[in-house]
Amino acid sequence: MVRDHGRDGHRQRHPRHALSLPAEISGAGLHRQRGQGLTALRAPAALSPPRNPSLNAVARPVTKGLLMSPLSIHSYTFVPTWTTAFGEKAARMASSTGYSHLVIPLRDHAAIEPAAITAMLEKHGLEAVTTANQRPDADISSTDRDIWRAGLERHRLSLRLARDIGARHMGGILYSVFGKAQHAAAEENVKAVAEALALLADDAAAMGLRLALEIVNRYESNLINTVAQGVDMMRRVGAKNLHLHLDTFHMNIEEEDPLAALEQALPYLTYFEIDQNNRGRLDRGSIDFGPMLARLRTAGYRDMIGVEAFSSAISGPEVAAGVGAWRNLFDDGAVVARSGIDVLRQAGFAA
Template sequence: MLIGAHALVFSGTFDRPGLQHSIEGTKHAGFDLIEIPLMDVTSFDSALAARMLQDNDLAVTASLGLTADTDLTSEDPAIVAAGEDMLERCLDHVATMGGDVLCGVIYSAMRKYMAPTTARGVRHAQAAIGRLAEKAAQRGIRLSLEVVNRYESNVFNTGRGALDFIAGIDREDVSVHLDTYHMNIEESDLFQPVHDVAAAGRLGYVHIGESHRGYLGTGSVDFGSFFRALHDVHYSGPIVFESFSSAVVSEELSNTLGIWRNLWQDSDDLAAHANRFIRDGLHAVRTIDSH
């Protein structure tokens, strides 16, 4: 099991200085892995990132959220094709960096929709994800689809919803990406969804985030139940801390993510605390076996 941090905890840009700061910050905080958001697929230097990752002995995954121009659930085939093309380029970056996961909102635009999905749009996304999963597998990469709240996608907002969507894809290697921040909004609890997704053999990636995106343990997320569920199902995949502050990310991204108030200023302190919190929580539930 690798414990990681999202690169946006440290930097809002991923040129040479941004990569260096986020990778070195992640390593210094004690994490095993960094998740790098592919915010600018065209200019991102994955070869440079690979060298920095090797120098710091860090594993890597990558993520992104699609836009209206690359939305796989669009009824416009040209937009779906643009999204599929961009995700193929993302796979190239992941492979160059030596990563094995591309995750996030890679099935629809990450935005507030003003209407439900259409059956045709969902079929477009399922077909595109199926094709991308095959190309990913050829590179030793798997896709994990993040379950986000109703204000960031209209395709699915719960673990069971994600399973229904994946059932329409004829592949066994597409997994579900659970995130405690979104689960805290949409799920009835943080225990049963882990069991549901794991029982289907689809739990592939986990984000740890507090209800207000700040320091872990200072909001309303029931981390005790979540960690116990992960232990119950013998989850061994990546667990990645995610938090945002406009002290780090750009104004544009802050507005997209709804960061209207900052709960932290010091990336290093926040990350070191999160690393301890996650590892301590996982250790605590492991001791239950000896009770």
């Protein structure tokens, strides 16, 4: 969706670009045919990864040499947690600093009020991007089938909430519980995730949604820490509406060669998130976003680019504990938001 300022100075909402999601999702891997049960899964087949079929699905138009990707920012950059009241503040600040999409976490289903959120986004000319999570008693990586089924149902409820607030993208650590594990993931855990994601991708497609697996570091998951592992999961599942989400903070920890990892991810990439090494301001830190953003430009990437940051002055106790936001890196999320726009402007992704 493109958002411009109309003659009266107010943001105008333009028609959405529909995602190119087929009614029947096909491909190699575990993805099931409609009408078949949980165990009626196709055998894996060799997969030659095509260029991402939805790469331009939510792209903004090219403007005088700019690749106008939709720009997204996480609500936790501005507020301590998600509530409707905090969401109003986050939406206002995201819109005023130049973003078109706001990340709304679905970690607490009771805090999601679809009607209020839809009105809030409409008011500020934004679209929702959602993230979803798992819990110890509801986890699709579990080999305990009761816990696995609970994880599947938790994600299905998240999908319905995402649909009801007008989102077309649900990402995050969809494949395991967030946090430091006590042991390595086994092949059985990986297979359990692939089976669940095949089913979820089918459900998401029926709602006009796509899924994106955020690749995170070893301290946040034991299952998908590198692009190579993410691509392996893509091949196991084989769903056309399942994609990858890269975050430079995590890449900086896990990838030997971030540019090579980006190259490997490009066929599946729908969300590229810039996030500094200390998770503070984007224009201060050790990560040089320039080479990666330049590669996205030469690849013609026009899907989502996100910004994320955390500070002890803003993050609530649960968020701070999860990401280790123990230091005051900034007092005002708007400063971080503008620093992200500055970085993206220099790379040709923002006006």
